[in-house]
Amino acid sequence: MARALFLDFDGTVRTTISGKLPPKRPERIVILSDVPPVLALWREAGYLLIGVTNQGGVAFGFHGEAEARATTQATVRLLNLHAAYYCPYHPEGTVRAYAIHHPNRKPAPGMAFTAALDWGLDLLRSAMVGDSAEDEAFAQAAGIGRYYYRDQFFGQPVRPEDLEP
Numbered sequence: 178m179a180r181a182l183f184l185d186f187d188g189t190v191r192t193t194i195s196g197k198l199p200p201k202r203p204e205r206i207v208i209l210s211d212v213p214p215v216l217a218l219w220r221e222a223g224y225l226l227i228g229v230t231n232q233g234g235v236a237f238g239f240h241g242e243a244e245a246r247a248t249t250q251a252t253v254r255l256l257n258l259h260a261a262y263y264c265p266y267h268p269e270g271t272v273r274a275y276a277i278h279h280p281n282r283k284p285a286p287g288m289a290f291t292a293a294l295d296w297g298l299d300l301l302r303s304a305m306v307g308d309s310a311e312d313e314a315f316a317q318a319a320g321i322g323r324y325y326y327r328d329q330f331f332g333q334p335v336r337p338e339d340l341e342p
């Protein structure tokens with residue numbers, strides 16, 4: 178079975194020109210500079226690189242789902258990821274169609290389970306990098322074997338061989 182490195186997007190691998198997150202347009206995305214060299218190590222070691230991003234701004238009408246899809250796809254291209262999943266729902270949203278509890282909204286594990294089915298992943302031998310307690314809870318709920326906060330992960334950096342016993 179394949180192994181994945183799951184990545185939160187906003188505040189973990191990307192920011193924007195203005196610093197306001199999430200990005201509304203692909204051309205506003207700024208990749209954090211410590212990210213690409215570390216991801217290259219994990220890609221070379223055979224890990225699938227998979228984004229998992231809450232885009233609750235859609236549920237509040239800050240931007241449309243088309244924008245969330247476009248910025249997700251742009252981030253996949255900029256970082257040469259294998260795939261990314263986004264969740265446009267938020268239970269307290271103001272746009273009725275998106276104002277629901279959804280199993281894909283982190284910390285619920287839906288996006289990891291979908292990715293596991295799509296890519297044949299061994300979640301226990303996979304890892305997750307994020308910047309929030311919500312990301313950590315997501316990893317735990319999904320049974321992802323390791324969780325790292327982004328500064329620790331990209332700062333050290335953590336290497337694929339560090340996961341081996």
Ligand SMILES: [Mg+2]
Pocket residue numbers: 185186187188189307308309
């Ligand atoms: Mg984040």
